[in-house]
Amino acid sequence: MATRKLLADLIDQYRRESGCRVSVTSIGGVEAVRRVQDGEPFDFAVLASGALERLAVDGHVAVARIEIVRSGMAVAVAAGAPHPDIGSAAALRDAILGASRIGYSTGPSGEHLLKLIARFGIAQVIGSRIVQTPPGVPVASLIASGEVELGFQQLSELTGAPGIEVVGPLPPDVQLTTVFSAAICSASQRQEAAARFLAFLASEQTDAVKRAHGMEPARGCTPR
Known part of the structure; x- marks a missing residue:
């Protein structure tokens, strides 16, 4: 839920700039993890990095994760x-x-x-x-x-x-600084489109919006 408002604004920006529409379901992290584990057909997930890492170990999301914000x-x-x-x-x-x-x-x-x-x-x-x-x-x-x-x-x-x-x-x-990252879900049938959106989320053109929501941009990617 920490990224709910941020993602809503970035989705709107992405639609204006690319013409592509993205729909995000914002729910608590515990519930999000459960639904990804259950194999619901999400294209990507945005969660605290530790939660994504655990999902990757079990094969529910790609091992490669893109850091979005701190x-x-x-x-x-x-x-x-x-x-x-x-x-x-x-x-x-x-x-x-x-x-x-x-x-x-x-x-x-x-x-x-x-x-x-x-x-x-x-x-x-x-x-x-x-x-x-x-x-x-x-x-x-x-x-x-x-x-x-x-x-x-x-x-x-x-x-x-x-x-x-x-x-x-x-x-x-x-202070606790949480890194929120994104990863493509294994159940996705549109992984190329998801990868393009995740690249946008990590790009410099999103920095101002992230800071306006009280977050700092984060850029990093785990190796494949």
Whole structure:
């Protein structure tokens, strides 16, 4: 879901520039992996690189993967709410301790937050106050509704969400940068067309759109 809005804009750009139409189904990473494993006829998949690597080992996607973007985590609160200090790891720990409810997502960002809480030594203190969203449900919706006071997710998923304000990225020494990559699915019947679109996703002409969505361009390709 972290790349949902980005892909929507890039698909529109690709259609204007090439005349080719692309349809993307944006769902939670866990569900996306399951559907690719089940052999649904997707032409390509965009996921965190680790998830794609596991799919490649089992032969569900091509071994070669193209890196698309690097995405960091951020913290958000409800619109108009005070912004806690998150300028250091110690300040972030205090902000978490001071929040009545903390929201986080499934996938890499959620796993990272739980590790941070364990590292801070506060898991037992706040265990009853942390709320995990169901797969595909944005943390921003919990913040906007007042269900949680402090939310953690990929910056791209928080940017522009209604009813919330982004406090800022995690401090550098506790930040998690996730690389999202793309690979052609083994079930694809249009692999050449898929390869052309993936090359576009990794091209320099998409850099400005990626940055507008709070992500940094990533360029790399695993060997075949």
